[in-house]
Amino acid sequence: MTVQTLRTSSAPAQSGNRLGLVLAACCLGQFMIVLDASVVNVALPAIAGDLHFDRHHLQWVNNAYTITVCGFLLLGGRLADLFGQRRxxxxxAVLFTLASTVGGAANDPVTLVSARAFQGLGAAIMAPATLTVLGTSFTRPAARARAFGLWSAVSGAAGAIGVLVGGAITEWFSWRWILLVNVPIGIVLIAAVCWVVPETQGRDRSRKLDLPGAVTVTLGLMATVYGVAESHTYGWDSARVLTxxxxxxxxxxxxxVYQAKFAQQPLVPLSIFRNRSVSAANLVVFFAIAALYSTFYFFTLILQQVLGYSPLETGLCYLPVSLGIAIGGWGISSVVPRTGPRPILLGGLALSCAGLLWLSRADEASTFTADLLGPSLLLGFGMGAVLNATTNAATSGLPARQAGLASGLLNTTRQLGSAVGLVSLAGLSAARIDSELADGKPGGEATRHALASGYGLALSGAALFTVAGMLAALWLPVRKASSRSQGGDETLAP
Incomplete structure (x- = not known):
């Protein structure tokens, strides 16, 4: 395989203010990507009524985005390595912004779903680039940890903030602004990327994109996530899901097999998995995201269907989770270079597990202050620390030419975790609810109790995902503190 040497076209040393702007641009890009994965959830009933969606097809407002992101992430990560992180x-960013404009103006289901798919393609190109830029811009351990800490905090909190934003926009304005709000943000992001993000260029003109590998892995990931997504509607024994x-x-x-035996310049050099830190971090993040994003779904249902909260009230209830993720991700950043990721992951997953088990006890008599606030904060603090440490572990210690690859792998694992986790726990929850209602008359308190029981079981299942994550975290190598982590790092602008 040809080794690609990367160089930055910007000045070798960047000021703290410049690095702060680079960090802000990367965080803004990731915020948009994660926000759009969750912001439409609260608005789905309004979208269905306005555009006359068939109830079986409404899920594609979400699935078109998720499946496209998952399918193209590895390709997006490799593009950043081969053709330059800034471009x-x-x-x-340009594709994401244009697709948001089309989606916000959509007058029929096909246009909206197609726009969501192109949003997903833009996100798949942009997401690995944000991590690649951070990895190549922040090279000293402590500054790198702080940058990844803020990126992780923004990434984790955006999922929860999306519910709040979606509820507020749907209740006060129109569901269209859920997409159109990306347009001014996207314009600011495009200007920031052009101004502050350094470029990387390959000196080797013989570099090539592994097209057979790119097509195969993209179709394979899309087909797998499509099958998982459709199983909830059609069942695992349906022809489309089985196919x-x-x-x-x-x-x-x-x-x-193709990457190992036949590809001259592999899209994913399998040697990257010999790095225990990369392999273990991806396994941990799979289970952690399976737990976190499933919780967003079931927590929303508990608030709205069991406790009767409005969309705006539901969004406000996510503020403690968002705050916890932000504080946990940013606050732990100075500790990671000294301890290594493993103890942070074990502690964060333990906190998350405790929060989920506590939250699983919520029922129709629960109140937010007494029964939901405490577990929300525990889950947020724990997951903020986990997202920080996994990002650091999955991207550090690699040559610059593999930064985009590692970023694409990590983001792909996140998407797979969210899809597999939600579908598996949704099936578990549905079975419990059906069982609870089988012998009783649906309606009123009995239905609310059955729903609370089913959603609580799903949250207990999410807690088991965090236990699996702890077992995976034990595989991470123990790292010694770096002497460089104690000082002499790049200064981040506030």
Missing amino acids: VFLAG AMVAGPALLAFFL
């Missing part, structure tokens, strides 16, 4: 970041679940893993298996 790829810029291309993703997708056979074709997806088969394509991914062929991709691995």
